[in-house]
Amino acid sequence: MSLTQTTALQVILFEGEPATPFTPDERKSLFRQILGRGFSIRRTSQPEAVSVDQRVQSLVVGRFHGQSPAHPGLPESGQNLVFLDVSDQPAANLADCVTGRAAELQTERQHFDHKSWKPWFPVIDYDRCTNCMQCLSFCLFGVYGVSDIQQIQVQNHDNCKTNCPACSRVCPEAAIMFPKYKAGPINGEIVNDSEIQREKMKVDISSLLGGDIYSLLRDRSDRAKSRFSKERDSSKALTERQKCLVKLQKDADIPPEVLMSLPSPEEIQRRAAEASAKAEAAIQANRQRQAANPDPE
Amino acid sequence: MAENGKILYCNCAHAKVVPDEVKEAVLDGLCESGLEWQAVSDLCEMVARRDPALRQLHGGGPLKVAACYPRAVKWLFGSAGVPLDPAQTQICNMREESAEQVLSQLTHLELTPNVPEGAGKAPREIVDEAEDSR
Numbered sequence: 446m447s448l449t450q451t452t453a454l455q456v457i458l459f460e461g462e463p464a465t466p467f468t469p470d471e472r473k474s475l476f477r478q479i480l481g482r483g484f485s486i487r488r489t490s491q492p493e494a495v496s497v498d499q500r501v502q503s504l505v506v507g508r509f510h511g512q513s514p515a516h517p518g519l520p521e522s523g524q525n526l527v528f529l530d531v532s533d534q535p536a537a538n539l540a541d542c543v544t545g546r547a548a549e550l551q552t553e554r555q556h557f558d559h560k561s562w563k564p565w566f567p568v569i570d571y572d573r574c575t576n577c578m579q580c581l582s583f584c585l586f587g588v589y590g591v592s593d594i595q596q597i598q599v600q601n602h603d604n605c606k607t608n609c610p611a612c613s614r615v616c617p618e619a620a621i622m623f624p625k626y627k628a629g630p631i632n633g634e635i636v637n638d639s640e641i642q643r644e645k646m647k648v649d650i651s652s653l654l655g656g657d658i659y660s661l662l663r664d665r666s667d668r669a670k671s672r673f674s675k676e677r678d679s680s681k682a683l684t685e686r687q688k689c690l691v692k693l694q695k696d697a698d699i700p701p702e703v704l705m706s707l708p709s710p711e712e713i714q715r716r717a718a719e720a721s722a723k724a725e726a727a728i729q730a731n732r733q734r735q736a737a738n739p740d741p742e
Numbered sequence: 743m744a745e746n747g748k749i750l751y752c753n754c755a756h757a758k759v760v761p762d763e764v765k766e767a768v769l770d771g772l773c774e775s776g777l778e779w780q781a782v783s784d785l786c787e788m789v790a791r792r793d794p795a796l797r798q799l800h801g802g803g804p805l806k807v808a809a810c811y812p813r814a815v816k817w818l819f820g821s822a823g824v825p826l827d828p829a830q831t832q833i834c835n836m837r838e839e840s841a842e843q844v845l846s847q848l849t850h851l852e853l854t855p856n857v858p859e860g861a862g863k864a865p866r867e868i869v870d871e872a873e874d875s876r
């Protein structure tokens with residue numbers, strides 16, 4: 446996991462005693478603006494729903510009329526629980542006042558930069574996954590890894606190439622989802638086994654890639670290289686590589702910018718070998734585990 | 743929503759996959775309802791960042807989630823190490839259902855569990871590890 450474990454600040458709109466409630470329009474504006482800044486927001490009128498959590502910082506906002514947090518049901522303020530009395534704020538200023546305070550707290554705690562990365566990454570459906578490791582050996586960017594018991598898992602979410610669903614197409618079980626993808630079953634729609642023709646998916650990808658994307662790229666690059674050495678024409682090598690990639694891009698819906706940002710063929714080869722070795726090691730370790738313990742759980 | 747039940751709304755901030763008009767109308771409806779509820783900016787982002795607040799979000803008990811496809815939501819939580827309780831969770835799909843349908847499910851007293859069946863298990867995740875090291 447290369448993203449640091451971070452938490453978004455949570456805003457709590459407190460509308461119970463001793464606070465007076467917000468109007469629905471005030472709530473709408475507060476919810477929209479706070480979500481727009483990447484924070485979470487909760488509405489409650491129950492004092493017991495406001496608690497101190499070591500891992501999550503909360504900003505409790507209410508029209509407390511100067512009484513916060515004197516109410517016996519509410520905890521004392523502290524580092525992870527900050528109160529904001531907005532009794533004096535006119536409705537028009539309310540959202541700015543709350544988002545301003547939330548942003549200050551975020552800076553103090555160095556919370557994440559919400560806008561910096563579109564959360565695009567594979568989500569594995571473990572009801573379908575057979576732990577075959579094809580995704581691990583396919584991905585060049587180290588998104589996949591294995592757990593301590595050699596189970597496939599997504600480890601480096603932010604290494605994934607935004608909008609690229611390619612690995613979902615190499616999974617023979619249709620077990621890889623990208624929740625923000627446009628179409629099913631990759632977006633999480635139910636996989637209809639009779640319709641999906643799992644084998645067809647497999648065939649499609651292998652016909653598309655000529656069996657192995659990396660050997661295809663390698664062949665092309667070798668051809669391009671030999672021409673390159675004869676003709677000293679680097680643009681031809683590039684054109685050759687692009688031709689091969691255009692088909693991939695069309696058939697597997699891989700964004701062109703992802704394909705164009707692929708490393709050099711040599712680097713692809715190196716990474717592909719590394720990924721296959723990882724997958725092979727995991728498969729071997731699983732076999733050994735099964736041999737040692739033939740009847741698990 | 744059933745007593746002690748939670749309502750969680752995902753604003754799917756980083757993509758246009760949930761129609762804006764559905765998201766907006768569901769958000770407005772919840773603001774008008776007077777119910778207790780919680781909204782997150784982007785559930786996918788929280789999972790990728792192993793946000794410890796994920797555990798707090800579902801925290802046991804009945805839960806209704808307004809987000810996207812139930813299979814995706816099931817495994818987003820599952821992969822973060824905080825699996826949803828299939829008997830106590832209902833997921834409303836804002837990609838497919840109308841705002842009226844979603845709101846009526848969220849505000850209805852009854853909970854109709856609809857987490858896709860299956861006994862698959864995700865490996866332990868960093869949210870668990872963070873818990874253990876406390």
Ligand code: SF4
Pocket residue numbers: 569573574575576577578579580581597615616617618619620621
């Ligand atoms: S390719 Fe599919 S079935 Fe194979 S390990 Fe990856 S997710 Fe599981």
Ligand code: SF4
Pocket residue numbers: 624625752753754755759760783784785786787809810811814815818
């Ligand atoms: S869980 Fe679904 S609705 Fe929420 S951010 Fe992810 S894709 Fe969007």
